[in-house]
Structure formats: C-alpha cells, structure tokens
Amino acid sequence: MVITLLALLAGPGMRAVPAPAAVPFASDDPMPGLPATIDQAPLLPDTLRVGMYLTQLDGIDLHNASFNAQLYLWTLWPGDEAENPSDDLTVLNSIFNADLDRFERLSRERIGSRIWSLYTVHGRFVHRWRLDSYPFDSHLLNLQVGYANPLRRSPALEVDTANSGVSPTLYLYGWQLGESGISLNRLQTLSNLGDPRLEVGSPGRAEAVTSTLEISRRASLYLVPDFLGYMLAIGLCVLALVIHRTRDDLILAAVVSAAGNYVFLAGILPVDAMAGFIGQLQLVILVGILYVIGADEIIDHQMEGWPRRWRSLLQSAVLPSYLLLTMSAIYALIPRGVVSG
Structure with missing residues (x-):
C-alpha cells in the first residue's frame, strides 16, 4: 500500500x-x-x-x-x-x-x-x-x-x-x-x-x-531501494495489531527497521537532506509506532472494566485508524512543484 x-x-x-x-x-x-x-x-x-x-x-x-x-x-x-x-x-x-x-x-x-x-x-x-x-x-x-x-x-x-x-x-x-x-x-x-x-x-x-x-x-526509482525500511516498519506495526502474542517483538523490529533506514539514508545523502521530507517521514513513522503501542496498551489494560463489546469495537478500529492517519500524514508531506536553482 x-x-x-x-x-x-x-x-x-x-x-x-x-x-x-x-x-x-x-x-x-x-x-x-x-x-x-x-x-x-x-x-x-x-x-x-x-x-x-x-x-x-x-x-x-x-x-x-x-x-x-x-x-x-x-x-x-x-x-x-x-x-x-x-x-x-x-x-x-x-x-x-x-x-x-x-x-x-x-x-x-x-x-x-x-x-x-x-x-x-x-x-x-x-x-x-x-x-x-x-x-x-x-x-x-x-x-x-x-x-x-x-x-x-x-x-x-x-x-x-x-x-x-x-x-x-x-x-x-x-x-x-x-x-x-x-x-x-x-x-x-x-x-x-x-x-x-x-x-x-x-x-x-x-x-x-x-x-x-x-x-x-524519478521518485519511483528510489522509493523501494531507499525507503524499504520505513515500509517494513509500517508492515510490522500492522502485524503487531493483528498478532497480539508477538506484539512486543514486532514493535521492536519496527523501531529497528525505521532507525536503520534513517541511518542508511544519512550515509548516502548530505546532512541537509535529513532535515526535510526524510526527517518528517521518520517522525511520522515513530509517532505511528507510539500510537500502536499506546492504543493497544490502553485497550488491553486501562479499559479492563469496560464492556467487552466496547473494547472489541475500539480494538478493531485501531488498525484502520493507524493506516489512515499514517498514510494521510505521508501524503501531506510529499512536496509538489518545488524546483531549486
């Protein structure tokens, strides 16, 4: 996606x-x-x-x-x-x-x-x-x-x-x-x-x-090789919301994947490139990981006294809301029509 x-x-x-x-x-x-x-x-x-x-x-x-x-x-x-x-x-x-x-x-x-x-x-x-x-x-x-x-x-x-x-x-x-x-x-x-x-x-x-x-x-030639770690981090967060028994391991892997992608880009690009779209994308990915951790933790432990139906409804909404917020934020970050001289 x-x-x-x-x-x-x-x-x-x-x-x-x-x-x-x-x-x-x-x-x-x-x-x-x-x-x-x-x-x-x-x-x-x-x-x-x-x-x-x-x-x-x-x-x-x-x-x-x-x-x-x-x-x-x-x-x-x-x-x-x-x-x-x-x-x-x-x-x-x-x-x-x-x-x-x-x-x-x-x-x-x-x-x-x-x-x-x-x-x-x-x-x-x-x-x-x-x-x-x-x-x-x-x-x-x-x-x-x-x-x-x-x-x-x-x-x-x-x-x-x-x-x-x-x-x-x-x-x-x-x-x-x-x-x-x-x-x-x-x-x-x-x-x-x-x-x-x-x-x-x-x-x-x-x-x-x-x-x-x-x-x-030609951005399409650089997205997969240069941003594969970020894509993998999003995928691991999705799996963490689906497979609860290995949630902690999957979230840890998502953090490592995002951090590794940032380090990789820092090694092939000048330092000023890290403060623009790449830095903002890194922030979106990390905030998304925190959202997954926080939402899942609150529903599982902080809302134990709530009716099971409400908890199930909220838990089923975490995954689509995570994807919607993450994709919307990435879409908003993509620059359009900028030419530097």
Missing part, C-alpha cells in the same frame, strides 16, 4: 584554449555548395553573440555539489580579428580539474562581415543541491559563460536564443529532463578587486550568458 501510494505521487573557471596552430580565415564561401551567409538577426557593432548547445550530462555528485556537462559554445563577432574577445570567455561556475576540463576551439571562420568561432566545452560545474524534498526533488542546472575578468564590461554580450538548446539524445538515468533556456544575466562582485580606477567598496558588474536545464528526480 505504501509503495503504491508513493509511486503514484511520485575554483577558477575554464578559459578558452586556442587551437594549437593558427586557423586561417576561410574565404567568403567557406564550404563549397553553402551560401556565404544566411540572414540572421542584426548584430550590433562591438557586441559578441554567444550560444550554447548541451550534449551530455552526468556525474551527479550530491556530496560535492557538482555535475559533469559537455556542450558546444559558439560566438559571432562583427569586428576585426585582432579585437575578437571570444578567446577571453570562460565558464564561470566550473570547478578546475586538469584531467577533466576542456575548453577548446574547434573552428574559426570569417563568414561575410562576421567571425564565427566554435568551441567544445567539457568540465565539472557547481550546483548547490537542495535535497529537503528528496526523492521528489527538482533542480535548475546553470552553465554560466562570461569574461574571465569579472570587471570587464565590453564588448557587450548577446544571447543566440534561436540556435541554443539541448540535444534530444541527452539522457540522465534516474532523472527526467524538463524545460531548457538561455538568457543574459548581470553578475555583481562585492568588491572593486583593488582596481584604482574604481571607488573603494564599489561593486564590480559584468555580463554572463546562462544556459539552464530543469531536471526532476
């Missing part, structure tokens, strides 16, 4: 690394058979257009607040090659790892009056996982790209919304992928970083292009 109910409700950044050898500009017709340019949205002078296309996502690490991602990043620059700021871009929320990080330029071509640069990016990115609703949690993953210098304000950045997105083949086991998007944000540094041209205490401001992807945990 419990399974059915829950299942139904269920560092420094990486910088762009130029290609080992200089890539010569192609002619106005870079590829035979292709037009030199295709009409696109106007690009203002001194503006760098940035787009991202996410191709891979894995390595979810709850304890170290990170995940792995691979994507293509491209820029479109309307000015001269000498002033092209594309190689000054960096992933702002990456964790430096020399064995994992990759920010490599794949191509650079002049197409008409614009310079198009294409990069491949692979690395480990920071995300503060909020697990108070585990295993019903949803998260908004962010990949932020901007200038390596946090005080740099020009050239201005612009978002290529038309071509950015997520690969339809991207798959993350145990998670459901939701809406994706890309936007231009302004980041603030609460310091002038010692720049003598800025007033003391004045914040630094910079632009960043942020690609987002919502992911939601």
Whole structure:
C-alpha cells in the first residue's frame, strides 16, 4: 500500500584554449555548395553573440555539489580579428580539474562581415543541491559563460536564443529532463578587486550568458531501494495489531527497521537532506509506532472494566485508524512543484 501510494505521487573557471596552430580565415564561401551567409538577426557593432548547445550530462555528485556537462559554445563577432574577445570567455561556475576540463576551439571562420568561432566545452560545474524534498526533488542546472575578468564590461554580450538548446539524445538515468533556456544575466562582485580606477567598496558588474536545464528526480526509482525500511516498519506495526502474542517483538523490529533506514539514508545523502521530507517521514513513522503501542496498551489494560463489546469495537478500529492517519500524514508531506536553482 505504501509503495503504491508513493509511486503514484511520485575554483577558477575554464578559459578558452586556442587551437594549437593558427586557423586561417576561410574565404567568403567557406564550404563549397553553402551560401556565404544566411540572414540572421542584426548584430550590433562591438557586441559578441554567444550560444550554447548541451550534449551530455552526468556525474551527479550530491556530496560535492557538482555535475559533469559537455556542450558546444559558439560566438559571432562583427569586428576585426585582432579585437575578437571570444578567446577571453570562460565558464564561470566550473570547478578546475586538469584531467577533466576542456575548453577548446574547434573552428574559426570569417563568414561575410562576421567571425564565427566554435568551441567544445567539457568540465565539472557547481550546483548547490537542495535535497529537503528528496526523492521528489527538482533542480535548475546553470552553465554560466562570461569574461574571465569579472570587471570587464565590453564588448557587450548577446544571447543566440534561436540556435541554443539541448540535444534530444541527452539522457540522465534516474532523472527526467524538463524545460531548457538561455538568457543574459548581470553578475555583481562585492568588491572593486583593488582596481584604482574604481571607488573603494564599489561593486564590480559584468555580463554572463546562462544556459539552464530543469531536471526532476524519478521518485519511483528510489522509493523501494531507499525507503524499504520505513515500509517494513509500517508492515510490522500492522502485524503487531493483528498478532497480539508477538506484539512486543514486532514493535521492536519496527523501531529497528525505521532507525536503520534513517541511518542508511544519512550515509548516502548530505546532512541537509535529513532535515526535510526524510526527517518528517521518520517522525511520522515513530509517532505511528507510539500510537500502536499506546492504543493497544490502553485497550488491553486501562479499559479492563469496560464492556467487552466496547473494547472489541475500539480494538478493531485501531488498525484502520493507524493506516489512515499514517498514510494521510505521508501524503501531506510529499512536496509538489518545488524546483531549486
């Protein structure tokens, strides 16, 4: 019953690394058979257009607040090659790892009056996982790209919304992928970083292009393996109300089962996850065990002078009332529609 109910409700950044050898500009017709340019949205002078296309996502690490991602990043620059700021871009929320990080330029071509640069990016990115609703949690993953210098304000950045997105083949086991998007944000540094041209205490401001992807945990895949002890505790309480001669042993087993499940979850999840849904569920299970002990004890010993018919009626009501109260409390605890960024 419990399974059915829950299942139904269920560092420094990486910088762009130029290609080992200089890539010569192609002619106005870079590829035979292709037009030199295709009409696109106007690009203002001194503006760098940035787009991202996410191709891979894995390595979810709850304890170290990170995940792995691979994507293509491209820029479109309307000015001269000498002033092209594309190689000054960096992933702002990456964790430096020399064995994992990759920010490599794949191509650079002049197409008409614009310079198009294409990069491949692979690395480990920071995300503060909020697990108070585990295993019903949803998260908004962010990949932020901007200038390596946090005080740099020009050239201005612009978002290529038309071509950015997520690969339809991207798959993350145990998670459901939701809406994706890309936007231009302004980041603030609460310091002038010692720049003598800025007033003391004045914040630094910079632009960043942020690609987002919502992911939601498939709760049904985690309920049985991660919450089996709690389900067993409820089942043992039911048996304790049915089989009176072994009631004490069954209740003791229910307590051990619930406590063991809590210890198991504490070992695989960060400590902040234990204060949310899991902690509340633990409390519901323990209160339910106390209800079983108290109700049975009162009816058997404290109401001995009552008519047998009344006692039998009350005793028969303990089991359905226990199940109704426990299932209702669990249902009320299940979070709905919560997405953490």
